[in-house]
Amino acid sequence: MDDSTRRKYDSRARIIKAMGHGTRLFLVDELSRGERCVCELQELVGADMSTVSKHLAVLREAGIVKDEKRGNQVFYSLRCPCVLNFFACVESVMQTSATQAVELAR
Amino acid sequence: MDDSTRRKYDSRARIIKAMGHGTRLFLVDELSRGERCVCELQELVGADMSTVSKHLAVLREAGIVKDEKRGNQVFYSLRCPCVLNFFACVESVMQTSATQAVELAR
DNA sequence: CTTCTATTTGGCTATATTGCCAAACAGCCA
DNA sequence: TGGCTGTTTGGCAATATAGCCAAATAGAAG
Numbered sequence: 001m002d003d004s005t006r007r008k009y010d011s012r013a014r015i016i017k018a019m020g021h022g023t024r025l026f027l028v029d030e031l032s033r034g035e036r037c038v039c040e041l042q043e044l045v046g047a048d049m050s051t052v053s054k055h056l057a058v059l060r061e062a063g064i065v066k067d068e069k070r071g072n073q074v075f076y077s078l079r080c081p082c083v084l085n086f087f088a089c090v091e092s093v094m095q096t097s098a099t100q101a102v103e104l105a106r
Numbered sequence: 107m108d109d110s111t112r113r114k115y116d117s118r119a120r121i122i123k124a125m126g127h128g129t130r131l132f133l134v135d136e137l138s139r140g141e142r143c144v145c146e147l148q149e150l151v152g153a154d155m156s157t158v159s160k161h162l163a164v165l166r167e168a169g170i171v172k173d174e175k176r177g178n179q180v181f182y183s184l185r186c187p188c189v190l191n192f193f194a195c196v197e198s199v200m201q202t203s204a205t206q207a208v209e210l211a212r
Numbered sequence: 213c214t215t216c217t218a219t220t221t222g223g224c225t226a227t228a229t230t231g232c233c234a235a236a237c238a239g240c241c242a
Numbered sequence: 243t244g245g246c247t248g249t250t251t252g253g254c255a256a257t258a259t260a261g262c263c264a265a266a267t268a269g270a271a272g
Contacts, residue, residue: 001132001152009135010128012196017126021260022116026107029115038219046107051261053220063203072218072269080202082195089188090118096186097169127230144249157231159250178239178248 018062019086023047024055027076031065032084035077124168125192129153130161133182137171138190141183 001009019025023045030036030044042052056076059065066079078084107115125131129151136142136150148158162182165171172185184190 001150005132006128009132011200012193013126013128013131015196015199016122016131016192020119020123020126022112022119023260025119025122026111026115039217044107048262049219050221050263054260057220063199069219069269072216074219080195080199082198085191085195086122087118089186089191090121092188093121093169093186094117129230145247154232155249156233156251160231163250175238175249178246180249 015062015064018058018064019083021055021058023052024059027052027055027059028064028078028083029087031076031078032081035068035075037073037075039073041076121168121170124164124170125189127161127164129158130165133158133161133165134170134184134189135193137182137184138187141174141181143179143181145179147182 019028026045027041030041038049038053038056041056042049045052056065056067060067060076064079064083065076068075068077125134132151133147136147144155144159144162147162148155151158162171162173166173166182169185170189171182174181174183
């Protein structure tokens, strides 16, 4: 694999990797229902505010969410709702695994 | 977020995370064109065979690929071709970022 | 200006991931 | 059996990530 090919896959993987964490996946799912401010998200996640803020920064740097400051709050929302397609595919992978596990057990 | 919710998102994130690495994303892309044995993939990736094997193990454990031993070779193939949907979405995220960057520059 | 609230950043430790080498393993063939 | 090829596993060092606390920043309101 040459350098430019590697860069191409690395940059794409970076976006996927941003969703590859339980908390961040939860944030994306929650944002699919509309914009939320950091404090709302922090409440839902139940982690330190700084932790949630850093997760949101990862999603923002990957281009998955955007932020908008209003007053002294920051509202986050999905920039590319297509990321929700991931959920259906992941369910299908889990389904396939589960089905196969049952078949093996028979 | 309660424990069962956390587990739910963690297990889904684990699948996404498996794709969140340049080499593994490349492997999935290559496997979308048909099954390949480890030595073919190793040739294409250009890393140590053990490295490629470990990446394939990550994809296998996530349920994304399956392996089949024939003779003394192991052939890998996609178990859930829907993962290819990720590519289109990732392109769209990159497109959005690029478009916005251009607009900001104007 | 001071204070208060909301958020981000810096810094740290604990943990996880990556990629290489060497060794183990498995199937094939002489 | 012994050697050969293809693959996986164990182990290690380097690097990256996660999450907490404390400190910095920014806007709002007194």
